[in-house]
Amino acid sequence: MSLGYDRPLYILAFDHRTSFATKMFGINGEPTDADRERMAEAKRIIGQGLLEVADTADRSELGALTDEENGAAAAREAKANGLTLAIAAEKSSQPEFDFEYGKQFGEHIEAFDPDFVKVLVRYDPEGDAELNRRQSARLAELSDWLAPRDTKYLFELLVPAGPPELVVRAIEELHAAGVEPDVWKVEGMTSADDYRLVAEAARADGRDQVGCVVLGAGADEATVARWLEEAAQVDGFIGFAIGRTIFWEPLSQWRDGTIDADTAATQIADNYRRTVELYAGARQAV
Numbered sequence: 001m002s003l004g005y006d007r008p009l010y011i012l013a014f015d016h017r018t019s020f021a022t023k024m025f026g027i028n029g030e031p032t033d034a035d036r037e038r039m040a041e042a043k044r045i046i047g048q049g050l051l052e053v054a055d056t057a058d059r060s061e062l063g064a065l066t067d068e069e070n071g072a073a074a075a076r077e078a079k080a081n082g083l084t085l086a087i088a089a090e091k092s093s094q095p096e097f098d099f100e101y102g103k104q105f106g107e108h109i110e111a112f113d114p115d116f117v118k119v120l121v122r123y124d125p126e127g128d129a130e131l132n133r134r135q136s137a138r139l140a141e142l143s144d145w146l147a148p149r150d151t152k153y154l155f156e157l158l159v160p161a162g163p164p165e166l167v168v169r170a171i172e173e174l175h176a177a178g179v180e181p182d183v184w185k186v187e188g189m190t191s192a193d194d195y196r197l198v199a200e201a202a203r204a205d206g207r208d209q210v211g212c213v214v215l216g217a218g219a220d221e222a223t224v225a226r227w228l229e230e231a232a233q234v235d236g237f238i239g240f241a242i243g244r245t246i247f248w249e250p251l252s253q254w255r256d257g258t259i260d261a262d263t264a265a266t267q268i269a270d271n272y273r274r275t276v277e278l279y280a281g282a283r284q285a286v
Helices: 016-026 033-054 066-080 102-110 127-146 162-174 191-201 221-231 246-256 259-284
Strands: 011-013 062-066 085-086 116-122 150-156 183-186 212-214 236-242
Touching: 011 212, 011 246, 011 259, 016 085, 016 102, 016 246, 033 062, 033 066, 033 212, 033 246, 033 259, 062 116, 066 085, 066 150, 102 127, 116 127, 116 236, 127 150, 127 162, 150 162, 150 221, 162 191, 183 191, 191 212, 191 221, 221 259, 236 246, 246 259
Parallel strands: 011 062, 011 236, 062 085, 085 116, 116 150, 150 183, 183 212, 212 236
Antiparallel strands: none
């Protein structure tokens, strides 16, 4: 299939697994069946908030990013309601990328028929060259597997704090290793010029339709708003994939019993809608 994705893409990301268990629910060690049901219920609430926004917006621009472990029901609901679906494929909270389901990764992806498969990768161009080589080989394997399929490749790239040129180097090295995402998910930056460097690297050498989105990193709403307003000015940036900034506080209140599930979903919907409107408005102004 042709490389790239250049349509607006506003993703509500709730594929968190280890941090969801430990920080949201205080679960240490292997979750019980009751724990898993509680986490699955929480992800259905987030999904419900997304669907509330979908009732009054262009569904083709809205997306859910979740996981198979606790988000399977929410994923299927999103897919059934015509939303863009992305499924996480990486092992959670690991310093080195590997597939959650090993060599069976393809079977697990196909079970959901997602629009995107997402990976999170920690990559330091100035770090361990052998680690980078091992990760790149696995990531290129996923590129090869996806190439003849309709499912697109969403690549969340985390590099050590530093100048945007470090992100550019990581993208260039991954391209050279045969890794070909359709959309790059990158951390927030302070200026449109910084985003422009990243977009140019993502679209280098004829990759003209490749897109980029901004991740939230759990930052406060004002910080995320500044990141998005800068990104919206840049050709090649098509939206965001943001989670905790949108859902964490309402879901925490539901967990603590201070609000019910429907109220939590509505608050999540309000936060998500506001973020979509902010980005779309900034883009339209440009």
